[in-house]
Amino acid sequence: MMTPKEIAVLAVQTLDGKKAGDIKLLKTTDVTTLADYFVICTAQSTTQIKTLADEVEAVLEEQGEPPLHREGFRSGGWVLIDFGCVVVHIFMDETRRFYSLERLWSDAEEIDVASLIGAE
Numbered sequence: 223m224m225t226p227k228e229i230a231v232l233a234v235q236t237l238d239g240k241k242a243g244d245i246k247l248l249k250t251t252d253v254t255t256l257a258d259y260f261v262i263c264t265a266q267s268t269t270q271i272k273t274l275a276d277e278v279e280a281v282l283e284e285q286g287e288p289p290l291h292r293e294g295f296r297s298g299g300w301v302l303i304d305f306g307c308v309v310v311h312i313f314m315d316e317t318r319r320f321y322s323l324e325r326l327w328s329d330a331e332e333i334d335v336a337s338l339i340g341a342e
Contacts, residue, residue: 226307229287230259231338233310236281237263238339240274242312247338248323248330258307260330262323264315268298274312275301 224232234247242263251258265271279289282305291304299317303310311323324332 224285224287226258229282229285229305229308230261230333232281232285233261233278233305233308234335234338236278237261237274237310237312238335240277241270242274243315244318245335245339246324247333247335248327249333250327250330252331253327253329257304257309259309259333260323260327261308261310262318263310263312264318265312266314268314271298271301271312271314275303275310278303278310 230247234245237245242265244264246262248260248262249258250256250260263274265274275292279292282288287305289303290306292301294301299314300321301312313321
């Protein structure tokens with residue numbers, strides 16, 4: 223059984239490995255009961271959205287953390303994958319700006335993902 227933080231970190235690392243853009247990790251424990259962490263990233267195409275979503279699901283499922291819910295494919299501009307304590311949001315750039323989750327959840331603590339993915 224993984225902790226919420228371990229799930230969030232693995233999701234971030236998986237998305238980074240598949241070239242997701244502008245990955246943000248928000249610790250939402252203190253601002254909502256929806257989830258402990260939100261992972262937000264940008265995809266360059268609807269094909270990449272599907273690839274990112276499928277990969278995150280596969281990697282976490284391998285660790286015994288299957289998603290509870292997935293939605294958004296039909297619209298093409300975003301996908302949400304709910305792992306219970308962690309919600310992964312994958313957006314096309316324009317859709318991400320429209321929903322502006324970082325602004326909506328600006329009270330959440332932003333975790334520096336560079337330290338999680340070995341970036342400089």
